[in-house]
Amino acid sequence: QITLKESGPTLVKPTQTLTLTCTFSGFSLSTSGVGVGWIRQPPGKALEWLALIYWNDDKRYSPSLKSRLTITKDTSKNQVVLTMTNMDPVDTATYYCARLVGPDHDNWFDPWGQGTLVTVSS
């Protein structure tokens, strides 16, 4: 059974850096073709893809957020970490991590973690 779970602060102040951890089980990020992605969803709004990392440490970022995002992996701990700098109230959202499946460019997210709500407020 494959599971993913997001963890991190529920409240951050504007201008602070957000660090979220995705801890997963049931698969390995050292296996060829495997990846993990981050997606967020502001309250009542649509999904937005943020970043992804592959087994070979290849990383991709949303062009609109690239300057603020960093994604890393710790294969030994089965974890993927996303950092987002200079947080703003508009970044308030539920942040999900998900396993990436399928060929590059045509891959999909399955399964997803339960998500963690991050509120940005002073």
Next chain:
Amino acid sequence: QSVLTQPPSVSGAPGQRVTISCTGSSSNIGAGYDVHWYQQLPGTAPKLLIYGNSNRPSGVPDRFSGSKSGTSASLAITGLQAEDEADYYCQSYDSSLSRVFGGGTKLTVL
């Protein structure tokens, strides 16, 4: 404004058939990239419904089907049930923006 356009809402009575469209452009769906669909029940995380345009993961009822043509894709749900009431999202790849999602469609079962 999402790169992939979906109708904000659709509705249907139990037992009916509904379709949800996902319209893209020549830089994403029209370029030949696959479309995937997710179902998000109220208060829960998205769940994969259709991958690779028309493939159902194990456990997804065959009432759900997907198709793609040109710069658009569609999700069809037949034999509508109350439990199908949810938000539905399409996802694809864009040559400029990488992974992209549609704006989501809220399905109401009347």
